[in-house]
Each structure stands twice: as C-alpha cells, then as structure tokens.
Amino acid sequence: MAYISQILFLIILGGATFFLVQRIRQIRKNIKLGKPLNRNDNTKKRWKIMLLVAFGQKKMFKKPIPAILHLFVYVGFLVINLEVLEFVIDGIAGTHRIFAPFLGSTYNMAMNLFEFLSVMVIISCVIFLVRRNILHVNRFKKIEMIGWPSLDANLILITEIVLMLAILNMNAADQVLQNRGADHYISTGTLFFSSILMNSLEGFSTEALILLERGAWWFHIIGILGFAIYVMYSKHLHIFLAFPNTYYSNLKEKGYMTNMNAVTNEVNMMLGIQPASEAPIPSSEIARFGAKDINDLSWKNIMEAYSCTECGRCTSECPANLTGKKLSPRKIMMDVRDRAEEVGTSLAKGGKGLEDGKTLLGDYTSHEEVNACTSCNACAEACPININPLEIILEMRRYVSMEESASPASWNNMFQNIETNFAPWKFAPTDRFNWANDLTKK
C-alpha cells in the first residue's frame, strides 16, 4: 500500500522527464535548422560574459526597479529548486523531509530562507501582474503582444504565485501536524512566514491537515514538473537559454557586419584579384544570398529567438518603433521563433517543413518592417541577454537587395550612384576634391 504513492511518483517523474527530453530534442533540432557558425573561440571571455550578463544580470540593472523584482524571482527559482531535490528524493524513497534529521538547525535556516524567497517571489509576481495589466507600461501593450503572448506572460506569473502559495500552505499544515505529534512529521523548527498561516488551520482535524499537507506537496511537485514542460513551449524558456545565449554572444564591435565570403570570391574573380589566402574561402554554405527563411539565418539567430522572453526593452528603445513605424525588434525575434516552430513541428510530423510555401520574410516579417531599421543597435544594446535583432534584419535586407532586387527605389538610385560616381549622391567623382579649393587658394 505504501508503495503506491512511490510508484505513482515515479510514473509522473518519468513521464515528465520523457516529455522534457522530447521537447529539448525538438528545440535543439529547430535551432540546428540554422546555418553553421563557429562561436567556440575565446572561451575565457565567453564564460565571463555569461557570468556577468546571464548569471549576474548586469544589463537588467539599467532599469533598477524591475531588475530588483526580477532578481527575487530569479534567486527564488535557483534556490527553491534545491528544495525540489528533497521533494524528488522523498517522492522516490517514500520519506518525509529526508534532509531534516541530517541538517538539524541548518535545515530550519534553509527552509526559512526558502520561505522568505517564496514570499518575495509572490510579491514580485503580483507587482509584475499589476505592471502588465493595470499600469500603462508601453512595451507590454504593443501590437505583437496581443493574444497569446500576453496570456503566456500572465499564466507564468500566476503559476509562480500559486506554486509558492502551495509551499507556504504545505509548511503551515506541516507545522500544525508537528505540534500535534502526528506520525512522520519531523520537527522543522519554526518557519516564520508559514507559521503566520497556522492559526487558520488549527480548527481542522489531523486527517484533514494531512490531506492538505500531502495535497499541497503533490500539487507543488506536479506543478513544478508541469511548469517545466510548459516553459519549453513558452517565452519563459529564457530561464535556461539565457546562459548559452550569452555564452555564444557576438564578441566583435556591434557595428561590424559579417562578411559574405561567397560574394568575396565573386568580387575577386571579377576584379582578377588573387585572394590573400591560398585556398578559396569556402562558400559551400551559400544556398542563397541573405535570409529569406530561417535556414538562411545562423543557429545563433534561432537560439536567440528561443531565448527571447518578449520583455520589449529592444522595442521600447527602437527609434523606428518610437515614431510609429511598423518595425518592432521584439516582433522580429517572435517571428523567427514562430517560423522555426512551424517548420520544426512540420518536419517532426514528416510534413513539408521549409517547403510549405511560406517563408520568414513575407509571411511573418514584412519588407516594410525590414526597411524601417536605422541599424542604430539600440535593440542589441537594450537586450538583457545579448540578443541581436539587427543582424537578422540586415540579413533579410541582403536577400531583398541581392535576390529579389526589391530594395526601395531611392536605395536603388543610391546604389547606382555609388556604382557610377563612387558616392551615394549624384556628384561627379572628378569634383570630389573641390572642397579643398577654398582652403588652398590665396
């Protein structure tokens, strides 16, 4: 009889692990739809960036109030997960609070810390809900947030609050049971925050309290496992991907644009120049110039899309978006993820995948959005986890110009001027040095 709960627990844990592994594999596959890119250099610098930006949340602190609230939720997530370890062991072994006898007063301190963090998580999440739904924070109200993205955000916050409340209730019931000397309920010492709830539970029978305590325990662990699976389908994936995403950050100056080696080969051939290196630069990866669909982007671009938590700091700093243009860097990232999901899901079902007649540029992102970018890097600078929407926009521009020849007419004029006059304006190249006349004449 006693084994039933253990078996049930193992089945739930095993099932959750199975779904998680499946989903992680799928995301990995989706990211790998992108082109290869080597970001394995400079490991020391990369670890440093990851520690500062992801672990240390350096860039979050540009906005101190949300940063502090976010820090509580983040530390809460990291630390309270230690308690989940005890949950799992208890669940498998059929024990209750297995660490309590070994740790003694340290256990009490740890539990009090967890409770403090739970309370802070609840307070932070409530404030976040108010910010999102009642206060007018512009970046949460943009057009791309309508529907699922806003619901997703609220579901995450509500789930976190409910999970934390379950822990506090469980601990409160546990303490009442300890006082009554119920079997298996080992002393934890006073747990400050949950003990406040004890009064309201005193009237219940011991059986009811055991039911409440066990119910809260199961609710919390099933809730955590369910949430872990949910996260894999949600914008909330940043809690894991922020780490690799910052590790694989671009290390070059933000102003740098990657060189298209396939074009270099052609230019060298046209100009009759021997390339500096003996072997021609490999260009096998070039199927088309620029990006029309997600497989034209790099795996890093797609990883960034999966890492994006849609906070909208990029969009709120974007000069185009601020002045009412359609472009929103956040939407660019959401488009990339949505398209990667679509293609990945289709491929997993043996569908047409990339050949479904749709493309990132055109069906998700419009030319108007791509054209509106000033390449000012405000989005990349603003992103707390070093996502770079600009790189994706510029890749799409390359496709528009070189494959579609569909750049705006004024740009085509500018290109022509550069080609014929070596300047973006229509001036004779022979007049280029005329500016000096005023300086040199007597």
Add this chain to the structure above:
Amino acid sequence: MSETTYNVPTMANKASKGENPDILFWVGCAGSFDERYKSVTNAFVKILNKVGIDFAVLGSEEACTGDPARRGGNEFLFQMQAVANIQVLNGYNVKKIVTACPHCFNTLKNEYPDLGGNYEVIHHSTFLQQLINEGKVSLKGGGEFKGKKITYHDSCYLGRANNVYEAPRMVLEALDAELVEMKRCKTKGLCCGAGGAQMFKDAEPGNKEINIERTEEALATGATIIASACPFCMTMMTDGVKSKEKEDKVKVLDLAELIAQGEGL
C-alpha cells in the same frame, strides 16, 4: 574665406616625393560633397595644419567606403567598393587613418580587415581628444564657447557600434562650455534617424520623424549648441532645428568646427 592658405597634400603628391605621411585623412562623401559638411572638412584641415601634423588626403582617388550599400543589403556593391579602396590604400602603404565620419570609421576599422585592409583607424573625436591631451590644442580661456550650454548628440556608429562615448565629451569639456546631457544619451542615445542607409530614402509610414523626436529632446536641454560628430546626424539635427524654427537660437556644429572656431581658425 580666411586670409591664410592651408596645405591639403594628396597621397599622390606625397608619393611622388617619396614621402609617406603619418596619417591619412579620410574625408568621406559627405565631407567632400555635402555643402554643410564641407565646412567640417575645412575646419579639420585647418586644425591639422595648425598643429603641424604630417597628413594627406586621397583627393579624387577616394571613393565611398560602401557602408550605405552594405546596410541597404547590397553586399556585392559594398565589396566592390571596399576591394577597390583597399587596393588604393594598400598601394600607398597607409598605416593610420583619421576620419570625421563614424560610418566610414566603422567600415574602415571593423569591416575592411575581412577583405585585406588592415589599418589603425580613429575617429576625429578621438584624434581631437588626443591633441588636447597632448597640449597641441589648447583653447585659451575656452574661447567663444566659454560658459555656453552645449549638448552632445551621440552618433550610433560611434557610440553603441564602437563604444566611443567619452572622447567627444572630453573635446567639448576643453571648450570650457557647460555640457548638458539629453535624457537619452550614451548607450541609450536616440538615433538621428539616418543610419542604416535611411539617409538615402524617406522614412516608412509612422506618426513622427525620428529627427524631430531627437531634436525636441535636444532643445529641451536649453542648449544653444547641439554638438555632433557625424555628417548624417548633422543633416538630421539641422533639419530638425529648422523645422522647429529655432535655427536663429540653436546651432548644430561639429566637434571640429567648435575646436577650430574656439582656436580662432
């Protein structure tokens, strides 16, 4: 025009005498052709002359770096420009380049190395700051800008793109002026609206022009001078001030112009 004449040697002049100047002044298309920005080029040449720097320009051998083509998506045209420019630069054995255009600066510094063009490239704001630090430019008593309110508009290609935030501000400090910051400055500086080849086309439909948004912010500081360090920013901010009908009270000036004027050049 001033009475004095100035030397503007070309690389070709220098090479014919068997000389290789210490530094190449890359003028850029705006610096060569744009009526307003030509005076920035002039101001910078005057400073170079006064300080006695051994410099040269490419003159009519210079061509667009290709930045607007690359940002507009035309990689092929960019590389054609870049490879041709690199052939000229390497032909003259150029080692160090200074330019007053952050877009040229970014391209020459960050993007030409991929195509075989390796130079030490500095923006004129850094160059001017170095001259001030070395005492080669000293504005006695601050000159005509002493005590005036100046706000500096960060160029994206200088700031976020290349992390040059302090040099332009240190140049302005040398003027003994009162430097006032806009609400959005440095890493959070708002673009003038012209980067990424936007200079060469109309903006997409929206509810405001970016340069108006930025100009309003600059005017809100109460500054009488908006300092810029980029030809595109210069155009956008000047247009913005005009459309706000403030051109009599507020001037948009480049760092080189401020220093040259401060020196009485």
